[in-house]
Amino acid sequence: MPDTPPPLDAAQLGAYFALMEVAGLLRHAVEQQLREAGDLSYVQFQLLARLGLDSPSGSERMTDLADGVVYSRSGLTYQAGLLDRRGLVTRSPSTDDERSVIVAVTQAGRDLVARVLPGHADSIRRLLFGALTDDDVAALSDVLGRVREHMRATPPRSARPRAGRNRTA
């Protein structure tokens, strides 16, 4: 016991709880909307959106996708498999490096994103931004952007070189 450091001051607690609750509710709502509009989970949407909107080529390596979406490798394989089966992405071995797999959005994938996007944006505008001014949004974006940078810099899941000995106690 490191002698009970003062947990968090009131403002910090408020910010933390508000963040978690808001993000939780928002994600819940968004998942629901995406599921109804396109039978997609949030993660699947993220993958499609990243490929379709971010990548110029519409394709990326598995590893690079995993880096951007937090997942474990196997989790990404699972999700990519689901998208593949629905014809929303294709997977093919890279010609450069035969170990790599290139995931590419299909036209069907792009269409689906396009179909789902307006409702998605709508949910967010309504729930998240419904009570905020432009200044609020700017402040939020600024502060959270800095937190994100900070978090990305901090090793989030790397501190795990040694396998084994990790259960219950």
Added chain:
Amino acid sequence: MPDTPPPLDAAQLGAYFALMEVAGLLRHAVEQQLREAGDLSYVQFQLLARLGLDSPSGSERMTDLADGVVYSRSGLTYQAGLLDRRGLVTRSPSTDDERSVIVAVTQAGRDLVARVLPGHADSIRRLLFGALTDDDVAALSDVLGRVREHMRATPPRSARPRAGRNRTA
């Protein structure tokens, strides 16, 4: 198709993505810390903390707990069952209303929260507040607090009176 309303402006997109990523990473980290420190999920911690820190009596009705923790009833029953089995809470029928079940933290539950709390606060301070000034925290708390109020006012999961007809398409 409602004729493609402009999705979201750049600032909104930035705030939205930052929020989701920050909350996701934070929750991931916090889950891990809680799991290691006390073999608790975030939800379980929330339940214990709510009972131990918020409720003066250390007890609450199932329904009231469910309202505060978003879950479905059955999900709460499941979690309460887990906590009960570990001796962290007890469940007993209310004397007022025999339909109700009163969940109460045990001393073991309080001890566990106390044991886990410092590390929990530590993670948050480090990850979430590590790059922020007091002003940032205040701004965050203010804006997100308002969003929370707004979201709570908006019916999040109520619009679901009719059962049935809800699958795939």
Added chain:
DNA sequence: TATTGTTATACTCTATAACTATA
């Protein structure tokens, strides 16, 4: 040997629906 990705497997969590009991 290190990296990329898949597979097998086990487990946690969540939701729905059916059900019981009290108000």
Added chain:
DNA sequence: TATAGTTATAGAGTATAACAATA
């Protein structure tokens, strides 16, 4: 009839470890 809670069940998602293949 409405409310409180449980149970059964099914499904989605995630993580770990073992594995195969290429660099």
